[in-house]
Amino acid sequence: MTTDAFHPDHLQPGYMVGPWRILESLGSGNFGHAFKAERDGDFFTLKMAVRPAPGLVGETREVLQEARQVDGRMRHEAATLMANASQPGIPHLRAVDRWPHASKGYLYIVTDFVPGEPFHIWRKRARPSAAQIVDIFIEVVRVVAQLHRHGVLIRDLKSEHIIIHPTDHKPVLVDLGSAWLPGGSLLTEGLAPGTPHALPPECVAFVREGRWQQGARFKAAEAGDLYQLGVFMYEALTLCWPFDPRMPLEELLVAIETVLPRAPHRLNPEAPEALSLIVMRLLEKRPEDRYTDASALAQALWEAAKERSKKSWKVPLEFPPEGPAPMTQDEVEERRLQKQEAERRAQEVLPQKAEELSEKQALEQLSFLTRAIEAQVAAVEEKEARSKKRQRRAVLVAGACLLGLTLFATGWWWFTPHPSAALIEKGSAFVSTLNNSRPGKAVFVWLCATFSLGCPAAQVRPLPGDCPQEVAEGMRELGLLGLYAVVIDINQPGSREQEGVYHAGKIVSRVVRRGWATGTLPEGTLLYGQLWTEGITKSWKDAVLGRYTEALLPDGRRIPVCMILGDWTGLVTKNEGSKPGEARLPREWEAQSVEAWR
Template sequence: MFWRLDPKNLKPGQMVDGWRIVRKIGGGSYAVVYEVEKGGKRFALKVACQVDTRGDPKQTDARARREVVCLQKLDHPHIIRMWAHGRCGDPRSGFLYVVLDLVDGYTLGEWVRRTYPTVHEDVVVFLKLFDALEHMHGRGVFHRDLSLRNIMVTKEGEPVVIDFGAADYADAEELTDAQVPPCTPRNRSPEAVRFWRENLHNPEARYTFQATDDIFALGADLYDVLTDPTPDLSKNRPSLQGLVAPASPFKVTQGRVPLDLSTYAMMLLHPSLKERPATAKDARRPLEDFAKCEGPEWRDTRPHPVAAQLPPEPAEGVPAPVEEEQPGGVEVPIPAHPSAVQGAGVAALNSARLALRRPALVGLLALVVLAAAVAASLLHRSAPAAPFPMARSAPAEQPPPAPALAEKPTSRPAQLPSSHPTQKEASPSVRLPENSPTLTNGVPNPQKASPRRVLSKVERCALLLFTLAWVEAGCTGVQTRPDPETCPKDAVDAMEKELGWSVGYQQPAIVVDLTKGGTPHPLTKVEDAHTVFKDGPVTGELAEDEGKAQKGTRLEGHLWTTGDRIYGRYRRAHLPGGRTVPICVELISGGNLGLDKQEGSKPGAAVGSKEVNGLAVERWR
């Protein structure tokens, strides 16, 4: 019987109230979606999955009921339609399900990458989406997660808003257990982000979601569609809520996006609520005018040339990689694509040359100043002191330098090939023989040795400038963040089966370093939420029960603190009874990979939050 089966792993051919399972489409921590068949027609069956047989701590059942109510209120050609709903098994403890349209098409991000739409086609799609949003708000429903993956585009080019799992409606029961509702962080409005920051340590505070939050989210999708040729694959997007406004679509595409449409897209993202449209109807009206434009810059121009959207050709003899399904949950910022514009070959190359030339010029200037300082110091010496004889072993063989790459202006410095040093790398590359001089031994006449000379101000300044230039040029001897890599299959299986976590969705609360302690509740001082972290191995723990894993479960991992953020990965979990299972969990903060460095951070001593969220992944980013 269905209620005795695992709703997350229904097999083809099994029946759910007369609906025959065809295949599993996808799922997360809240629900799983299957393709089903009934009466010769295909539908999508979404099953709400309670995460704990002892009850429903995640309020899964209540969220499913709220989703049903929202869908019952809506009837629009560009909003997914609900055909039926029910509960399988026991009326009290069975699983709620809804039967929906089966959309044959792509997510909005995939649609951009795989169909190469023109500017006019983008306008028409978003005109229909804002029309759907107007209908939604008119019925008192807020979607609250209008991200690229929650909008589908059919093979005929018709957009469809899907996944109302985070939706809300007027007079609905309050289910949010955090300061702000769950959604894709990149699409969160500036006022919601501001509220979250101001009430970070006030667990009772609740943000009042408004229509303007949905409008901003859809505006963020429009911006990404216009500025990024592969929005479903890109990883390092510029923040939309930062102190510096992102570059306009007109600038990013070097004019391929018309200026009027670019100005409109930036208006939807304006940090001031007074400057953005107050209603979906207001946001839709300019798109009606844009849809009537007939010029070639609208009808014949694509924001992104096809070449910018094609996958790189695999190396000879290397099998083409299989495209991985994009995990749901948190998105991270992605870079602008200067190469995705007309004439980008020259523009991108010039930008890259400037990016590479800057540290080179700084380094050259530093060398000149250093040489001048050394020359001045030599002229003032009465007689140069003879250097102490030093017996050295032959230097270790160095690998040939890698060819220079034309990096994008927003790319990071080159990274080391491994996230952990090997035993060989951890040892000195040059060893002194046993009879070599040390600080006090082997030095002829140590009593008469020349005292250490104090560097002059000019020399110290030159040395500092040279060091800064070296760091600016890359400083590749220090790894600022771990490299991307695929998570071992046994770790993915352990997280899903042993811990009951949904990979790509589960975000356990983690005490980063148990030796530093967690965040006290309630806080007496804001500083109590922060501590100092250093590079190296770390042992954290779960701050609360997560799936089948209990609060206090030990997590073994590694921290990287020398870059722009604090990065962390946990690879092992110690379960009760002494058993250890592999995991893949990386630290996230505000939807971005890694933790923000707080005021007071210094090289080798980064200040960050004691307690943050992790993300269970199947591939390290």
């Protein structure tokens, strides 16, 4: 089939990209789309960079920078795969080209198709044992070690980028767009693109120092990949992250740099302690305190795997249904000793005398803390006013405890001899964060990170509000108000009569023409939005809330919009068979433009 598609978002099954025939979408990200493609009876993965459409926008500095970054990621991945063509555990590169124009089109690469599921999805479905998980750890680390020997640094290693083969359960590393290789070009100023909650502490320190604003670039090292392996293994053992990605970015960065996460075997008693200790070493704040290299890590995993004959290693590694295990007195003592050891190491590296806080500075910190807590309590009260009284009382009690702990921390700081500057930098999170540039936020982060986890939780439904005035006026001027028929998720192929399975997060829908539709957006228009799938009801039934904020027309124009999925409520009742985190809905449904969010 030939195609008149103008933008990668419009590619559909049956369309041709050069000699490659698109079969289905494999997913989308901020930098590109992935498709399953076919040629001469063989299957391949075609990944296409997404950037501003050529000729539609002025070549401003921002547009040119975005194009270089998006194309640069694709070139990095192609160069990495080509330089490691014989390496097992990564896809084989087959082609690099542009579409639809040979020189000005969108850059794409073609690799062998890798069947299977991303690790985090496979982990939840397959319910593997610790013995199975350690085998995957060892294979992933072997691939990383081989890439390191060739001078390649991955820089964005996470479970979503590890595909587990459906038959032999061998892992394959995909999406190497952030990788660095000798002689490669630089993607961006400062840090390479990555995942915030998996950033190594040394990257966070670089960001907080602000040197990137003067054009400095972070010098990546193997230790950064080892830290991200630790984040991946932590998730595999606990189904949580060391630091909650839902935290505000500023607070998340403070936590990564200063807070010691709970050990996996403390959160999940089913996790083998031998693996847990390996993970905690990988998550050390100082790069030199981690393993010397990936080969040393592989050897440590091999030694730990000698325990696999134990019965506890052969049963499914489940997270306790009642949630994380409470902190025991042994763990409290263990964390105290770990903190002391970190302080001792820091004193050896950089012995300095810290300046004592003046009374005025202490009062300023107390004022900052009080305002921060008051703001948090006010925000909680505003949200909880719409919930049950029992929930509101619980939150208020938690807020009171938080305020008491914070005031206690501040008073403790005033009357305790101050440690050295090195201890402040790398020692106790409770002490050190009080003396940085964001004292109030840091204490709040410590409390949150100590008593909460980066585990999946119920979503918060967005609040009602007016559509931005300029957007509403623009829709009226263009005559876009009306009712539309949409395919809810363009990445799920099938007929209009079939169901789709939907997850919370970003969504791309496509407008289709139906006789009852009154809207004027042309068929093929793509709608970019967000789905909320948990904690929402409609007529006492579980429901999904969907909102769209941008439309991409077939001619390439992008238009801001306010649109909702379903009727005037913006809600769609889930079909029978829906599970937590997996909402079943018709593949095709109605959407409509609105001037206010319900």
